[in-house]
Amino acid sequence: MKKAKEKRSNAIWSVILGILSILYMYPIVMILFNSLKDERAISTNTAFQLPTAETFAGLANYVNAINAQGFLKSLGYSLFITVTSVAAILLFCAMCSWYITRVKTKFAQGLYFLFAFSMVVPFQMVMFTLSQTADMLDLNTPWNIWVIYLGFGAGLAVFMFAGFMKSIPLEVEEASMIDGCNPIQTFFMIVMPMLKPTMVSVGILEAMWVWNDYLLPTLVLDIKKYRTIPMLIQYFRGSYGRVEMGPMMACIMLTVIPIVIVYLAGQKHIIKGVAAGAVKG
């Protein structure tokens, strides 16, 4: 009796969640279809049609996108910025959270609240002063924009790391100190390995954000010199007023694919990491 009821509610949930996921997937699927279509077949009233034998363009748009001026360069910039930013966020925020959770001073406590608070401040509120400050400090190249990303990513990262770190027994670290570690060794040989699940989930979340981010690099970087991939997509549209819809769609797909792969690879860890921080923290 109870089983049957449970089964029915499960079925209902499956249908609801199925519809929701289709709604979420739909725009991406639409872009995928359009990226395979001939340029002329992409317009407001044809956008919803599936590719047909006539309009199917094969991978032509992709070839165009990749050959487009600066695509590979942009890919390089995006990759470099993502990797350096995420690495910096992981390293510094993990260290910082360790300090915050283990040193029980008012200062550490205040620091923690500051980080948590930074998650609440909308980006739009600081972006004006930010672009000025970035110029002043010469943080306006792809080589050092990670410093800014570190600042904006730190809130979430510290919050998640600190949440998980509270569940790690202090005695393990004390044991390592007795065994002969100095604090740096304790951090890298004991704390970091124990943080691995959280590292992975924080890393993936931050990587998705940095990779997809459009506003920050547009504000900070010199658009004539450096374009990340999201900026390049915008550019496909802007040049000479012409809208190269086909290559743009292809470019969007090319941007989405790596992040989907990364997400699928780390999905298990994301859920584990988020749950660990949430439940035990």
Place this chain on the structure above:
Amino acid sequence: MASITFKNVVKTYDNGVTVVPDLNLEIKDKEFIVLVGPSGCGKSTTLRMIAGLEDVSSGELIIGDKVVNTVPPKDRDIAMVFQSYALYPHMTVRDNMAFALKLRKEPQEEIDKKVNEAAKILELEKYLDRKPKALSGGQRQRVALGRAMVRKPAVFLLDEPLSNLDAKLRTEMRSQIAALHKRLETTFVYVTHDQTEAMTMGDRIVVMKDGFVQQFDTPQNLYNYPCNMFVAGFIGSPQMNFLNVTVEKAAEGQVLVFGDSRISVNKPELEAYIGKEVVMGVRPEDIHANSAAHVGEPAEYTAFINHMEMMGSENYLYLDAYGQKMLARIPARYEFSEDTTVTLAIDTGKIHVFDKETTNIICH
């Protein structure tokens, strides 16, 4: 290979609470010392001060012949086994045990040799390549011991290492740790709240309460000559009976008046208490069913059996004697039944008399 000395050591935590007010203790080289006391009395704090995990607020802590107040844990030549084992979860058993040696940059063959030797002693050879989470509680405990052992420390610190194990395993590990002490020939400081562990393992026992050392002596002396009511009640199981009695002058010596029973003693220390009430301590095993087999004079009294527990070889009698509760351990061959009045005998050679106000011992 090291003695440990506390000289007027005070520990005050950051929140302003003084947990250890004034500790003076001399632990000899190669001794097995047990710190015992109720939970919250400052045992772990004391141990952690030896380890260097807590600062000494004032006073001197000396290991060997060196004042170590400001020496970091890694330079104190100590090893510690934690209650929670505190194994490194991401390392195999082998790496857990080898970690300290690797940090010291010992040659690999040397490390392997030491780890394998420890694993053999602790019967961990089969589990060397497992991670701690794939081990049982007892095995984790042994890994924690192994990790401490391979380093050949001068001082071995153990904080309630057996409290997470079940009763049978605990008894087993007790003798293993005692054997380990014999083999290693180093100073052991062992913390527990369990008086049985303390009595069975310690060469000498420190009984603590509220941060103060109550008595520091051998298990035998603690049992036979407790210095106050706290130690008397804490050591020994079941607990010592405490009975309110009045001291009266007799022709020779004194008499302790306990209801209708008059117990003759002859202790000069009691002269000052004539006419006053004192506390008489009698262990349940020093109450006998008949007047034979006594060290001192038997003192008979009558009591009502409220309740009886059969333990197999002996029975625990929960008694009401002249309005005071007491417990007696009587061999099972004597047949008693509940709700009857019986006559029992206290061994007067084994009674302790305490001052009612200060709870300190007057005489044994």
